[in-house]
Amino acid sequence: MNYLLENLGDERFQELCQALLVREFPDVQCFPVGQPDGGRDAVVWFYEGGREKSFAVHQVKYVRKPLAEKDPHKWLESVLKTEVEKIRKLIPKGAKAYYLLTNIPGTAHLDAGSIDRCNALLSQRLSIPARCWWRDDINRRLDNAFNLKWAYPEILSGPDMLHLIVESGLSEHKERRTSAIKTFVKAQFDQDATVRFKQVELQNRLLSLFVDGPVAPRSGVNERRQHYFLSHLKNPKRSTDESDEIGGAALLLNSRIDQAFPLVVLEGALGQGKSTLGQYVCQVHRMRILREADVIETLPQEHRPLSVKIPFRVDLRDLASWFNKKDPFSADESDIAPAHWSKSLEAFLAAQVRHYSGGAEFSVVDIHGSQTQCDLARSRRT
Numbered sequence: 476m477n478y479l480l481e482n483l484g485d486e487r488f489q490e491l492c493q494a495l496l497v498r499e500f501p502d503v504q505c506f507p508v509g510q511p512d513g514g515r516d517a518v519v520w521f522y523e524g525g526r527e528k529s530f531a532v533h534q535v536k537y538v539r540k541p542l543a544e545k546d547p548h549k550w551l552e553s554v555l556k557t558e559v560e561k562i563r564k565l566i567p568k569g570a571k572a573y574y575l576l577t578n579i580p581g582t583a584h585l586d587a588g589s590i591d592r593c594n595a596l597l598s599q600r601l602s603i604p605a606r607c608w609w610r611d612d613i614n615r616r617l618d619n620a621f622n623l624k625w626a627y628p629e630i631l632s633g634p635d636m637l638h639l640i641v642e643s644g645l646s647e648h649k650e651r652r653t654s655a656i657k658t659f660v661k662a663q664f665d666q667d668a669t670v671r672f673k674q675v676e677l678q679n680r681l682l683s684l685f686v687d688g689p690v691a692p693r694s695g696v697n698e699r700r701q702h703y704f705l706s707h708l709k710n711p712k713r714s715t716d717e718s719d720e721i722g723g724a725a726l727l728l729n730s731r732i733d734q735a736f737p738l739v740v741l742e743g744a745l746g747q748g749k750s751t752l753g754q755y756v757c758q759v760h761r762m763r764i765l766r767e768a769d770v771i772e773t774l775p776q777e778h779r780p781l782s783v784k785i786p787f788r789v790d791l792r793d794l795a796s797w798f799n800k801k802d803p804f805s806a807d808e809s810d811i812a813p814a815h816w817s818k819s820l821e822a823f824l825a826a827q828v829r830h831y832s833g834g835a836e837f838s839v840v841d842i843h844g845s846q847t848q849c850d851l852a853r854s855r856r857t
Contacts, residue, residue, distance in 0.1 A: 477610075478617055478631065479630050479632060480610065481540070481541065481578065484537075488535065489537065491623065491627050492517075492533070492576045494626065494627075495616050495620065496533055498623075500519045502519060503519050504518045506518075513565065514558055514561030514564075515533070516533055516535045516576075517535075518531065519531040521571065531571060532562065532572070532573045533574045533576060538578060542580070544579050547579050547589035548596065550579065551589075551593045551597075552596060555596070555600050559600050563601075566603060572606075573597070573604070574605070575597075575605070576607075576613065577610070579610060580610040581611065617630070629730065629782065631783065632763075652841050655837045656785060656832075657764070658833060658835060659831040660761050660765060660786075661761075663761065666831075667757065685724070685755045687722030687725060689722060689723070722777070723748075724752060725777040727756045728760075728778050728780045730780050759771075759774065760780065763780065764783065789823070789827070793823075794820070797823045804827070821839045821842045821843065825842050
């Protein structure tokens with residue numbers, strides 16, 4: 476699998492590389508990101524007689540557009556021009572090997588490819604063994620690093636994330652579950668493509684009509700969360716003024732929202748757009764799952780989430796009907812309780828998936844299994 480490493484950004488990519496090193500080496504020292512480190516993003520210590528005697532240096536170089544680098548050999552040469560003196564200073568201190576980790580793909584041609592040419596260049600410039608971990612080296616190490624995929628969900632595409640959720644720990648009947656969820660998401664995506672204003676019998680395309688409205692925390696929200704809300708959510712159109720407003724969609728679609736606000740209640744007066752906001756946020760997450768890349772490109776940058784979530788949009792009137800043993804998805808006025816009825820939200824959600832997937836088999840067991848896996852993902856990210 477080729478992971479979406481560029482979604483991580485500079486600092487998160489360095490953290491991912493450090494996590495991969497921890498998996499491979501028993502004694503890794505990881506240095507904080509964004510600080511002067513003398514050419515060391517991580518070191519692996521080697522011991523003699525129970526004492527630290529030498530170490531291998533690992534340095535991470537992230538490129539925002541790696542496929543735009545037509546000649547990785549020249550790129551590495553430019554990197555070494557700025558880093559080689561730092562590395563040489565580390566050799567008398569005990570550096571015995573040097574590794575460069577990057578998201579740029581290497582090429583395999585014998586002698587003429589970037590991998591062989593760069594290995595030769597490293598040998599020429601440095602007096603210690605040196606190697607580069609290219610994009611493929613990092614991808615292959617991630618293939619069996621299940622925990623890291625959950626800790627860094629940005630690297631997964633929507634279908635990859637959906638497959639991982641369904642497959643991991645849920646291998647039995649995985650094709651059935653995957654098919655039901657995909658069909659459910661597609662049906663709701665098509666249904667919510669238009670926004671409806673019942674008062675004036677108006678319909679319009681949701682994405683072309685939507686205007687993000689400002690939101691603010693209620694008075695009394697604790698200081699730490701308020702500071703996070705105002706200062707750390709990325710929105711390129713905001714100034715550094717903490718009084719600047721944040722759009723509701725920009726907030727709810729931020730990939731780190733669940734770290735600060737795992738549960739959100741949106742309050743607003745009649746007609747202020749609460750339902751439309753929920754409809755819009757669900758549509759954007761569905762686009763990720765359905766790989767609607769062309770549509771996502773038309774969205775503002777702050778409305779393009781890196782994380783992937785399976786959205787369930789529930790009308791409380793339908794939920795109330797379900798709790799009263801009525802089937803909100805059927806025109807039948809029968810007094811008989813719907814099949815698989817249980818007075819629970821999970822039973823309602825399972826019925827919702829069955830309805831929008833055309834009657835595919837989907838039960839509370841499937842809901843619980845998926846929820847367990849998502850909770851596990853959230854705990855590993857935090």
